[in-house]
Amino acid sequence: MVELVPNLLRQEMARLAEQDARIDGRGQFEGREISLETDCLYNAEGSAKVTMGKTVVYAGVKFEIRTPWPDRPSEGSLMCGAELRPVAHRKYEPGPPSPESIELGRVVDRGIRESGCIDMNSLCIIPGEKVWGVMIDIHVLSDGGNIFDACGLAAIAALRTAVVPAERFDVGDDYTLSVNGTPIMASFTRVGGRYVYDPCEEEELGGDERIHITIGDEGHLHSLQKGLRGVFTPQEFAEIFEVAQTKCAELRKIVAKKEAN
Amino acid sequence: MGGYGDVQLLRDDGLRLDGRKLDESRPVTIQAGILPAADGSAMVTHGLNVAVAAVYGPMEAHPRKIQRQDRAVIDVRYNMAPFSTSDRIRPGFNRRSREISKVTAEALESVVLVERFPRSKIRVEIEILAAEAGTRCAGITAASVALADAGIPMRDMIVGVASGKIEDTVVLDLDKAEDNYGQADLPAGILPNTGEIAFLQMDGDLSPEEFDLAMEYNFKAAKEIHEIMVDALKARYEGGDN
Amino acid sequence: MSQGRSGAEQRLVTPGMAIGSLSGMRVGSGAVTHNGEIIATKLGWVREFNGTISVDPISSPYLPRSGDLVIGTVAEVRNNLWFMNINGSFQGLLPMSLAPWKVEFGQARQHMNVGDSALARVQEVDECHNVVLTMKGVGLRRLSQGAVVEVPVNHLDRIRGANNANLDRMKDVSDCRIIVGENGRVWVDGDDMGIAWAREALEIAKEHGHKEGFDSMMKQHEKKLAKKGDA
Numbered sequence: 001m002v003e004l005v006p007n008l009l010r011q012e013m014a015r016l017a018e019q020d021a022r023i024d025g026r027g028q029f030e031g032r033e034i035s036l037e038t039d040c041l042y043n044a045e046g047s048a049k050v051t052m053g054k055t056v057v058y059a060g061v062k063f064e065i066r067t068p069w070p071d072r073p074s075e076g077s078l079m080c081g082a083e084l085r086p087v088a089h090r091k092y093e094p095g096p097p098s099p100e101s102i103e104l105g106r107v108v109d110r111g112i113r114e115s116g117c118i119d120m121n122s123l124c125i126i127p128g129e130k131v132w133g134v135m136i137d138i139h140v141l142s143d144g145g146n147i148f149d150a151c152g153l154a155a156i157a158a159l160r161t162a163v164v165p166a167e168r169f170d171v172g173d174d175y176t177l178s179v180n181g182t183p184i185m186a187s188f189t190r191v192g193g194r195y196v197y198d199p200c201e202e203e204e205l206g207g208d209e210r211i212h213i214t215i216g217d218e219g220h221l222h223s224l225q226k227g228l229r230g231v232f233t234p235q236e237f238a239e240i241f242e243v244a245q246t247k248c249a250e251l252r253k254i255v256a257k258k259e260a261n
Numbered sequence: 262m263g264g265y266g267d268v269q270l271l272r273d274d275g276l277r278l279d280g281r282k283l284d285e286s287r288p289v290t291i292q293a294g295i296l297p298a299a300d301g302s303a304m305v306t307h308g309l310n311v312a313v314a315a316v317y318g319p320m321e322a323h324p325r326k327i328q329r330q331d332r333a334v335i336d337v338r339y340n341m342a343p344f345s346t347s348d349r350i351r352p353g354f355n356r357r358s359r360e361i362s363k364v365t366a367e368a369l370e371s372v373v374l375v376e377r378f379p380r381s382k383i384r385v386e387i388e389i390l391a392a393e394a395g396t397r398c399a400g401i402t403a404a405s406v407a408l409a410d411a412g413i414p415m416r417d418m419i420v421g422v423a424s425g426k427i428e429d430t431v432v433l434d435l436d437k438a439e440d441n442y443g444q445a446d447l448p449a450g451i452l453p454n455t456g457e458i459a460f461l462q463m464d465g466d467l468s469p470e471e472f473d474l475a476m477e478y479n480f481k482a483a484k485e486i487h488e489i490m491v492d493a494l495k496a497r498y499e500g501g502d503n
Numbered sequence: 504m505s506q507g508r509s510g511a512e513q514r515l516v517t518p519g520m521a522i523g524s525l526s527g528m529r530v531g532s533g534a535v536t537h538n539g540e541i542i543a544t545k546l547g548w549v550r551e552f553n554g555t556i557s558v559d560p561i562s563s564p565y566l567p568r569s570g571d572l573v574i575g576t577v578a579e580v581r582n583n584l585w586f587m588n589i590n591g592s593f594q595g596l597l598p599m600s601l602a603p604w605k606v607e608f609g610q611a612r613q614h615m616n617v618g619d620s621a622l623a624r625v626q627e628v629d630e631c632h633n634v635v636l637t638m639k640g641v642g643l644r645r646l647s648q649g650a651v652v653e654v655p656v657n658h659l660d661r662i663r664g665a666n667n668a669n670l671d672r673m674k675d676v677s678d679c680r681i682i683v684g685e686n687g688r689v690w691v692d693g694d695d696m697g698i699a700w701a702r703e704a705l706e707i708a709k710e711h712g713h714k715e716g717f718d719s720m721m722k723q724h725e726k727k728l729a730k731k732g733d734a
Contacts, residue, residue, distance in 0.1 A: 004588055006576045007618040012650045012698075019695050025703070042309040042391045044344035054297035058390060060344025083352055085340065087315045087386035089298045094338060097352070137343040137352075141313060141388065142296040168347070201298075301562065319564055319592045330631065372518075374535070374544060379631055381592045409518050412562035412657070414544035416535055417519030454519040455537065491517045494546050498515060498561050 001091050009206035017192025023202050029243045031198040034251070036153065036258050038161045046162025046177070050154040053200055054144020059154035061136050061162040061177075065169050068124070068131045076123020076131035080109035082138040082151055089143040103227065108138065108152050108185070110223035111214030112159065117181035125171050132164065134177070145200040148212050149251075152185030157255050183222050184251045185214045186244035190230055195240050197247060213241060215248040268442040270427040277427075278438060286422075286434040286482045287395075291402070291493035293410045301411025303493070305403040308436060309393035311345075314403035316411040319381035333378035337366035339400055341389040361397050362387075368450045368460035369404060374414040383413060394440035398423050401450050401460060406490050410497070418490060419459050420483040423448035424475035431471050433478040447475045453487035456480070516543040516558060523556045531557025563657045565591050565686045567634050571625040574651055574684035575636065577617050582609045587623065590653070590686040593632055597623060601637040603644065620646045622682065622690070649680070649692030652702055654709045656687040661717065662708045669708075669721070676725050677701040700728045 016023060026032070032053035041047035044060030051057075068075060082105035086092045112118070123132040136159055138151045162177040189199035191207040199207060209230025214223040226232070270278060277283070287308030296302035299315035306312075322328040327336075339361045343350050369385065385407070387400040398421030405418040425435040426445040435443055445467045450460025467475065516522055522534060523541040530536055533545045534557055543549070547560040567573070567589065575587030578594055583606075585597040599606045604614050615621060622644055626637040638644070654662060663670045663683060674681050677700045679693030691701045704724055711717050 004576055004578050005618055006620055006651060007616075008620050008646060008649065008651055010618075011648070015695060021695070021699065023702075025699070041311065041344060042393065043347055044391070047344065056296060058342070060342065060390075062344050062349035064349065081343075081352070083343075085386065085388070086317075086338065086384065087296075087299075087313070087340075087388050090300075090317050090320075135343070135349055137349070139342050139344075139388065139390070141315070142298040142302075144297050300564070321593050378592065381632070409546045410562065412545055412560050412564060414533070415518040416537065416542060416544060418517065452519065454521065454542070491520075494517050495515050498546075 001093055003091050003205060005205055009202065013192035013203070013206040015192070017194050022191075022196060024200055028194065029197040029247070031247065032200070034153070034254060036157055036254055038157055038258055044158070045165050046158045046160070048154045048157035048161070050150045050157070052144075052146060052150050052198070054142060055147055055150045056140075056142040056144075057147060057150040057154045058139045058141060059136055059151070059158040060139070061134065061158050063162075063165055063169075064133045064135070065125065065130050065171070066133045068128060072120075073128040074124040074131070075120040076133060077120070078109075078113055078118050078134045078136075080112060080136040080138070080155055081105040082108060082140065084140055084143075084147075088140040088147075092143070103225070104148060104151060105138065107148060107212055107214075107223060107225045108155050111152060111183045111185055112136070112156060114222040115181050115183035115214070115216040117156075117179050117183060117216075118159075119178070119180065122178055130171070134159075134162070143201070145202075145204050146187055146198050148187045148210075149185050149198060152183075152214065153251060153255070156182055156184065157258065160255065160259065181217045182252045182255050183214050183216045184248035184255075185212055185223075186247040186251075187212045188240045188244075190232070195232075195236060197240075197243060211237070211240065213244040215244060217252065219245055268438075270439055270442060271430060277432065279436060283430060283432045284478050284481065286485065287436065289486055289489050291406060291489050293406050293493045293497045299407070299411070301407045301409070301413070303403045303406035303410060305399045305406070307395055307399040307402070308434075309391055310396050310399045311389070311391040312396060312399035312403045313388045313390060314400065314407040315386045315388075316404075316407045316413065317384040317386075319378040319383050319413070322380055322382035327382065328380050331379055332375040333373070333381040333383055335366045335369045335373060335375070335385060336382045337362045337369065337385045337387065337404070339365060339387045339389070339397065341392060341396070345389045345392045361400070364460060364462070365397070365401055365404065368401065368419055369408065371459040372405075372415045372417050372419055372452060373408065374416065377414060383408075394435055394437045395423055395448070397421065398448050398450075402486060402490065406493060409494055417452040417454045417457075418487070419450040420453055420486045420490065421448065421450055421460070422479045422482040422486065424478040424482075426465065426467060426471060426475070431474045431478065433482055445471070445475075447472070447479070449476070449479045451480060451483035453483050514549040515547070516549055517546050518544050522549050522558070523551075527554065529555040531555040533558030533560055560657050562655055565589075565656045567591050567595070567625045567628050567686070569625050569627050571685035572682075573623055573625060573636070573686040574620060574646070574682075574688035574690055575623050575686075576620045577615055580612045580615070580617060583611060585611060585615055587621070587636060589623075589634065589636070590688060591634065593634055595623070595625070595634040595636040597636040597638060601626060601635070601639055603638045615645055620651055620690075622646060622684070646690055649690055650698050650702065652689045652691060652705045654687050654689055654705055656685070658708055659683060659685065659687065662689070662705065672721070672725075673701055673704050676728055677704070696728070700724075
């Protein structure tokens with residue numbers, strides 16, 4: 001369902017931007033409070049729940065044993081998918097996966113995969129015969145804006161707590177999945193003509209295009225995605241890329257702190 | 262119901278494998294209003310089951326062909342998250358979830374004052390995040406609390422409960438092992454204030470006497486869980502910051 | 504609505520709960536009768552007033568009634584009418600003949616386009632819940648500036664306060680024009696600081712309007728604007 005955008009909301013967004021203000025009182029690059037829970041779902045081999053403002057997202061990790069591709073006999077596989085089911089918002093309708101939910105899953109997938117945090121060779125059980133397939137499923141329960149960052153955070157936090165269920169599949173003892181890195185996503189939406197970090201629901205409704213940046217531990221880019229109608233300049237990107245570095249480092253600390261407890 | 266005679270489900274002291282008495286339910290917790298984007302919502306944990314429900318509406322019923330001129334329709338989707346079971350479930354609707362959605366919708370239409378909202382639909386989304394036998398009942402309980410949270414008028418709520426039979430003994434609230442190796446399962450949706458039944462399924466083998474005892478257990482459990490539902494709704498608005 | 508619970512009775516009930524017997528009592532809103540008993544149909548506060556027992560709901564969808572002042576947003580324009588989203592189950596229909604302008608057939612869009620908001624009144628609701636709107640009347644107009652804030656409809660009385668005391672206070676402090684639509688939309692117009700303050704004040708009402716201590720929270724919030732003003 002296409003949401004109706006009130007003209008008064010767009011006008012207000014422009015006015016607020018002129019005053020360097022946001023509708024919920026935050027600064028231009030100020031994020032909402034984040035709460036992260038891990039190991040919260042029985043039956044998932046790794047799980048996480050992320051709450052950011054009115055956004056609530058779960059991620060769960062499952063494993064399966066599969067035959068490796070013939071050209072890569074000792075490599076396992078990683079797949080990340082997202083579901084934007086009608087539970088998450090009035091605007092989502094039932095039916096086959098929408099382009100929006102496929103985009104969401106693929107952007108999170110690329111960030112994790114390309115960071116190299118999972119060594120595909122470490123997922124090998126018997127070369128040429130048995131390898132682990134790792135699946136991260138993301139479930140958005142409440143869309144209160146910026147589900148991309150919430151999904152990215154939930155996915156990597158769930159993956160980092162995952163335990164390989166080797167006993168259940170009769171291939172040895174259970175062990176903690178080795179994950180070498182914490183790729184983190186930071187998203188920006190153009191609201192009232194300028195980019196803001198971590199847009200809320202009203203800002204997404206009254207805003208324009210968005211940019212998602214996934215950054216690894218070393219500060220390298222691992223995935224980029226520009227979405228929705230609109231254009232931006234290299235100068236604008238340079239500014240938000242710098243902000244993204246700081247934001248991603250902050251979120252990485254939240255994950256580390258959770259793991260230390 | 263498998264009815265495998267060689268799996269022991271009752272201990273020598275007469276208690277069940279997890280130490281429960283025959284008429285003892287698994288622990289239940291309920292929270293109302295947990296999903297800010299929804300008009301009403303609830304989360305129910307029942308044993309290791311986790312069920313979440315969101316309510317949207319009433320809104321104009323679309324597509325037109327589902328519209329009723331004299332009342333609202335309740336559009337239920339029961340869905341199990343891919344990570345909710347020990348083997349991953351492929352996303353999408355299957356026959357089981359379609360059937361559960363249908364009977365759940367019909368149960369809820371029996372208590373919601375649907376005639377107040379002609380040509381409308383009320384969307385009820387039930388998501389199972391973790392499954393350990395009894396998800397449909399946890400889903401119905403969550404849906405009832407979410408409907409009340411959304412301010413949808415109802416003449417009563419519905420409590421989802423189940424009893425069953427293991428080793429020729431009637432017990433309340435089957436867990437996963439009991440469900441897999443037991444002889445019967447009798448899930449019911451009970452109206453706690455009127456004592457009426459809005460939802461009933463059964464599979465396996467029960468004598469008339471066993472059925473009576475199983476329903477007696479169900480009514481007892483409904484009373485207990487109803488108190489938790491009421492507390493959850495009140496907790497959201499009485500004192501506290503939530 | 505929620506004003507009623509400042510009396511002696513402050514009982515919170517859930518759907519299905521018996522709240523009184525039929526003998527000598529009339530059944531008000533939020534309740535039905537069953538086997539001679541009065542049963543609550545909503546989560547809310549029980550109220551007995553003039554021999555009528557009812558439940559003031561804690562949350563409620565907007566059900567349009569004729570005469571309601573509402574804030575709508577145009578969702579669709581035809582040659583001779585507008586469909587407006589009024590936060591209800593169904594869109595409201597504003598025919599050309601009930602618009603405040605002289606409209607030529609086919610020119611409706613030039614007066615009000617998709618996304619525009621307007622102050623309108625509910626002219627009629629038929630038994631199938633079709634809603635006809637009118638913009639003929641004092642003050643009914645297109646809203647070309649200001650902000651629209653959504654609040655739960657059952658908190659509107661709390662936002663207004665007794666004799667509009669809360670609302671008048673908000674207008675005074677924020678120096679804004681504030682119009683409350685029965686459909687849970689509040690229009691606020693003034694300077695940026697005033698709008699921001701009023702938006703937060705409405706947010707406080709939205710989250711805490713049903714709780715004790717709301718008034719003191721508002722007093723606290725008023726000080727904030729005073730401080731900003733001094734700076």
